[in-house]
Amino acid sequence: MAAAEGAVAPPPTAAPPPSPPRPKSPPGYPDLCGRRRLGAAVQVLDREIASLEADLQSLEGLESVSSCCQEYVRVNEFVGTNPDPFIHTTEKQKESHQVGKRFRMCFNFQWICCSNGFPPKAKRPICPLGQLKTLCCRRCHGGCNCCSCCDLSCCRVLCCSRPSCSCPEFSCGCICSCSKFTEKCSRRGCSSTSCISKCLC
Amino acid sequence: MSVAELKERHAAATATVNDLRERLKQKRQLLLDTDVASYALSHGRTPISFSSTDLVCCRTLRGHTGKVYSLDWTPERNRIVSASQDGRLIVWNALTSQKTHAIKLHCAWVMTCAFAPSGQSVACGGLDSACSIFNLNSQVDRDGNIPISRILTGHKGYVSSCQYVPDQETRLITSSGDQTCVLWDITTGQRISVFGGDFPSGHTADVLSLSINSANSNMFVSGSCDATARLWDIRIASRAVRTYHGHEGDVNTVKFFPDGQRFGTGSDDTTCRLFDMRTGHQLQVYSRPHENNDNDVPTVTSIAFSISGRLLFAGYSNGDCYVWDTLVAEVAFNLGTLQNSHEGRISCLGLSSDGSALCTGSWDKNLRIWAFGGHRMVI
Numbered sequence: 050m051a052a053a054e055g056a057v058a059p060p061p062t063a064a065p066p067p068s069p070p071r072p073k074s075p076p077g078y079p080d081l082c083g084r085r086r087l088g089a090a091v092q093v094l095d096r097e098i099a100s101l102e103a104d105l106q107s108l109e110g111l112e113s114v115s116s117c118c119q120e121y122v123r124v125n126e127f128v129g130t131n132p133d134p135f136i137h138t139t140e141k142q143k144e145s146h147q148v149g150k151r152f153r154m155c156f157n158f159q160w161i162c163c164s165n166g167f168p169p170k171a172k173r174p175i176c177p178l179g180q181l182k183t184l185c186c187r188r189c190h191g192g193c194n195c196c197s198c199c200d201l202s203c204c205r206v207l208c209c210s211r212p213s214c215s216c217p218e219f220s221c222g223c224i225c226s227c228s229k230f231t232e233k234c235s236r237r238g239c240s241s242t243s244c245i246s247k248c249l250c
Numbered sequence: 251m252s253v254a255e256l257k258e259r260h261a262a263a264t265a266t267v268n269d270l271r272e273r274l275k276q277k278r279q280l281l282l283d284t285d286v287a288s289y290a291l292s293h294g295r296t297p298i299s300f301s302s303t304d305l306v307c308c309r310t311l312r313g314h315t316g317k318v319y320s321l322d323w324t325p326e327r328n329r330i331v332s333a334s335q336d337g338r339l340i341v342w343n344a345l346t347s348q349k350t351h352a353i354k355l356h357c358a359w360v361m362t363c364a365f366a367p368s369g370q371s372v373a374c375g376g377l378d379s380a381c382s383i384f385n386l387n388s389q390v391d392r393d394g395n396i397p398i399s400r401i402l403t404g405h406k407g408y409v410s411s412c413q414y415v416p417d418q419e420t421r422l423i424t425s426s427g428d429q430t431c432v433l434w435d436i437t438t439g440q441r442i443s444v445f446g447g448d449f450p451s452g453h454t455a456d457v458l459s460l461s462i463n464s465a466n467s468n469m470f471v472s473g474s475c476d477a478t479a480r481l482w483d484i485r486i487a488s489r490a491v492r493t494y495h496g497h498e499g500d501v502n503t504v505k506f507f508p509d510g511q512r513f514g515t516g517s518d519d520t521t522c523r524l525f526d527m528r529t530g531h532q533l534q535v536y537s538r539p540h541e542n543n544d545n546d547v548p549t550v551t552s553i554a555f556s557i558s559g560r561l562l563f564a565g566y567s568n569g570d571c572y573v574w575d576t577l578v579a580e581v582a583f584n585l586g587t588l589q590n591s592h593e594g595r596i597s598c599l600g601l602s603s604d605g606s607a608l609c610t611g612s613w614d615k616n617l618r619i620w621a622f623g624g625h626r627m628v629i
Contacts, residue, residue: 087256093454094263100451101270104493105277107530113281117526117533118289124509125295125560125577133558134606135305135573135622136298 274495278531286524286534287579298560298575300583305573306623307590308607310616311342313349318611320362321598324369330600330609331372332617333363339374341386344607344619353384354395362411366419371399373422375409381424383436402434404441410458415484416467423470423484425457431472433484443487445472446480451490453480459503463527465510471527473501479515481527494525496532503552508559514576516550522564524576536562536574539581552598557605565596571610585610585620592618 251259316336323330329350330342337358341351359377366372375381381402388396407427415421420436429452431445446452455475463469469491473479477497480490499518506513507524512533516522522536538547548566555562561582562574570586585591594613601608608620 084251084253084256087253087260088251091256091260091263094260094267096451097267097454098263098270100490100493101267101274103451104530105270105274107492108274108277108281111281111529113283114526114531114533115284115289117529117531118284118286121286121512121524121526121533122290122293122295122577124511125290125558133556133560134604135556135561135608136558137304137622 271495278495281531285579286577290577295577297578297580298582300573302588304622305583305585305588305620307585307588307618308621308623309344309347309619310590311340311344311347311618312616313340313342313352314338314615314617316615317594317597317613318615318617319360319597320374321600321609321611321617322364322372323600323602323609324365325367325603326369328602329365329369330617331363331365332611333360333374333376334615335359336615339363339372339384341372342617344602344609351386351396355382356398359408362409364412364414364422366414367417368419371419373412373414375412375424377408379403379405379408379426379428381405381409381412381422381434383422400436400439402432402436402439402441404432405430407456410456411460413460413462413470415462416464418467423460423462425460425472427456429453429455429457429474431457431460431470431482433487443484445482445484445487445490451480451493453478458500461504461506461513463506463510464508465506469510469527471504471506471513473504473515473517475500477501477517477519479504479513479525492527492530494530494532496523496525496535497521499549502550505553505555507555508557512559514553514555514562516553516564518549520547520549522550522553522562522574524562534576534579536564536576536579538566538572551596554599554601554608556601563599563601563608565599565610567595569594569596569612569614571596571599590618592616 311330311332314332314334314336316334318332318334320333321330323344328344330344332340332342334340335358337355337360339351339353339355339360340349341353342348343350353372355374357376357378357380360374361376363372363374370387371383371385373381373383382398383400383402384396385399386396388399391397402422402424405424405426405428407429409424409426411425413423415423415433421442422434422436423431424434425431428447430447432441433443433445434440435442446457453472453474453476457472457474459473461471463471468484469481470484471479471481471494477495477499479494479497479501481492481494483491494515497515497517497519499520501515501517503516504513505515511528512524512526514522514524520538523532524534524536525531526533548568548570550564551567552565553562555576560576562576564572564574566572566586568586569592570584571591572581573583573585574580575582586596592610592612592614596610596612598611599608606621609617610620611617
């Protein structure tokens with residue numbers, strides 16, 4: 050029987066779409082990477098244990114710190130036999146000698162301080178207190194202004210006062226270094242990465 | 251062994267390590283009946299002091315266009331090599347401030363440099379994980395650069411520090427981010443010995459610094475991010491001779507005392523420490539005086555002893571350079587307070603071989619040379 054004129058035929062019943070393929074669940078393989086990592090970590094700890102046990106053993110019968118301190122103080126008492134260029138002489142050493150005038154002069158060790166124009170073996174100028182600046186002041190490098198000197202420190206080669214300058218802000222770029230690649234980080238004050246423990250900024 | 255069993259073993263081993271560390275700390279504490287300062291002061295030793303004009307800056311070495319990371323003096327005292335983030339090594343005549351060599355590096359990320367005993371070669375290393383050797387007498391290539399004469403490859407991490415074995419032109423020791431130190435034969439480019447790594451008692455984190463004992467060049471000490479310093483005998487690479495505990499942060503710098511019986515360290519925990527090499531005892535802690543703002547205490551980046559050992563120069567991350575009186579553990583002077591001091595972190599410092607001049611390198615791109623300019627008695 051033909052459908053009545055004007056009637057809308059019901060839509061054909063659509064077959065349900067096939068269900069999408071589902072991947073199979075991964076097989077129950079052992080987590081090899083995790084196991085190896087753990088195994089390596091345990092080995093490191095075992096080595097640390099052996100080392101710490103050896104350290105503990107070495108403490109048996111060890112003398113106390115005070116005997117090491119005694120030795121250290123004794124070593125320092127012999128400073129006079131190995132004079133230290135950074136340590137001034139003491140008052141005690143002048144007792145049995147004629148006391149000379151007190152000058153600021155460049156000593157044997159100050160080869161670098163007073164060598165600008167004064168060969169190490171040449172006689173160095175003595176700058177008594179209150180002497181004119183021209184005796185000792187030197188032209189300063191790099192556009193610095195030569196400050197007043199020689200009233201107390203005539204042996205300064207560079208007596209400049211640095212012109213004030215503003216330092217530009219540098220962004221702290223950190224570099225990560227690994228064996229196979231380098232990657233530039235941009236975080237300021239970045240913390241340790243898996244590649245290196247300290248970032249270079 | 252299953253993962254679960256391994257996890258159990260890991261937890262048990264961790265507990266054992268922590269327990270052993272605690273026992274070691276307590277045993278050391280029982281032996282810590284005094285320190286150097288307490289002993290010295292109780293025996294009438296007096297501090298050294300400096301006036302504001304005693305220590306002077308005699309030279310400012312300008313030329314780098316990036317942060318200075320490392321410096322080294324020649325044994326004959328009048329030349330300095332410096333390494334900078336600008337990717338260059340510069341060799342300076344310390345007397346005249348002139349640059350005698352400017353070496354462009356293949357890898358700009360250099361962290362360390364060193365002069366050979368003869369003063370004819372320099373070595374450097376950094377994030378390229380290699381140590382490059384340059385002969386200063388080599389003919390330059392057509393770009394005007396000194397070519398590499400040898401490259402030492404083998405580290406699996408950055409090279410943090412390098413030092414030639416005293417009086418041996420062909421032997422060099424490097425420290426690395428791969429947790430090892432290596433002794434190299436420069437002639438062949440081969441590793442002679444590896445200290446740490448797979449062997450027991452090696453460092454368990456990046457090694458940042460090393461110092462060879464000038465009194466006995468078979469021994470060297472290394473400092474690491476694992477907060478320890480370790481003593482090594484180059485003839486016995488299989489294990490460290492001794493481990494020195496005490497610091498609470500990365501040990502950035504180590505330096506032997508002049509007589510070779512002690513060594514100093516500087517750390518991210520803001521302290522310097524003095525250790526006795528033979529016994530392992532921590533003899534003294536040099537802590538900065540407490541400041542108002544305790545939140546950002548500067549870390550120690552570099553140290554050097556004066557020629558007598560009485561003074562310890564320490565560079566800090568805020569530009570300070572303390573002169574410690576090692577006997578009484580007091581700050582004798584701070585070079586950072588001087589008008590012409592550095593304007594940034596002090597990254598490196600070193601004393602000339604005759605002990606008369608101190609050179610400091612900084613992130614302000616400059617190097618400065620300091621000497622004693624104070625009173626001497628005329629007798």
